[in-house]
Structures are given as C-alpha cells and as structure tokens.
Amino acid sequence: MTRFSPPQPKSSAYITKPGYATLNQELKNLWVTRREVTAALAAAAAEGDRSENAEYIYRKKQLREIDRRIRYLQKRLDELIIVDKPPDNPLQVFFGAWVELENEEGQRVTYRIVGPDEFCVEKRWISMDSPVGRALMRKKLEDAVTVQRPAGQAHYVITGIRYTEEHS
DSSP states (O other): OOOOOOOOOOOOOEEEHHHHHHHHHHHHHHHHHHHHHHHHHHHHHTTSOSTTOHHHHHHHHHHHHHHHHHHHHHHHHHHOEEEOSOOSOTTBOOTTOEEEEEETTSOEEEEEEEOTTSOBTTTTEEETTSHHHHHHTTOBTTOEEEEEETTEEEEEEEEEEESSOOOO
C-alpha cells in the first residue's frame, strides 16, 4: 500500500504589486535568517554528540524548513504575473476588485479578490481560486451569486464593485 496523493492543482499566478514586494522581502529576510541558523547549527554541532543534541536536531529541522520556503519562493516569484492596473471593464469582477456582497439576511460584507499567495482572512482578501472568488469572477453589479460550501449553498447579491481602496 502506498501513500500516493495526487498533486495539488496549480494555483493562479496573479499577484498585486504590494503582494509581490512582500514575498520578495520575505525571501530576502529568509536568507538573513538562514545565515543566523547556520551559525547556530555550527555551534551546536561543535558541542559533540549530535544524536542527543536537541539544539543540533532543532537547528537542522529549522534549516530544512527555511530551505524549503526559499526554494518555493524563488520558483514562485519567477512565475508570478504582477497586475497593477484596473481591467478595461470596471463594472465586472476581475482580479484586484473589492466586491461588496449582501446575503439573504441583508448582511453586507466586502471582499478583495487577490492571488492565492496573498490572501488574508483578517483583511477580507480572498483568493481568486477560492470557491467565493471563483463564483464572483466575471460577475456584474446586481448579479446573484451562489457559492457551494461544505455547510451548504450560500446566496449573495453583488451590491458594489470597485478597483480603488477607500481610505477612511
């Protein structure tokens, strides 16, 4: 019996300019952290018996995780497409849009459609690859949207679409 699992579907390669800068900065910071961890690993290795050296084992694991993230970011940054201007039709939902939705109970919520590398639940930025993001793409103002969720279907009406951030 094998532990085969099919590969994950390839995520969209779109990203905002600030999102790209954030990932690029993370990569730079990881290289600095890697130097620090490598120095700590060398110091731990110099202490002697590595088989029972918790500091050595921890630093090796930490270095593997950093290297894995560095490899991912280097590959991902090369394939990302920066979207820094609004679409030709601002009355339709595309990447980068802030979309205001109203549910059946009259509650309103605003989401921003971003790439899978920069979604943030706290900011209400959702991935264009998420069920809600996919359901909203190419819809227009006042369109009804149905989202299939594990808890059942959710129904929304699009009450606003904009491509600029509102500052309060």
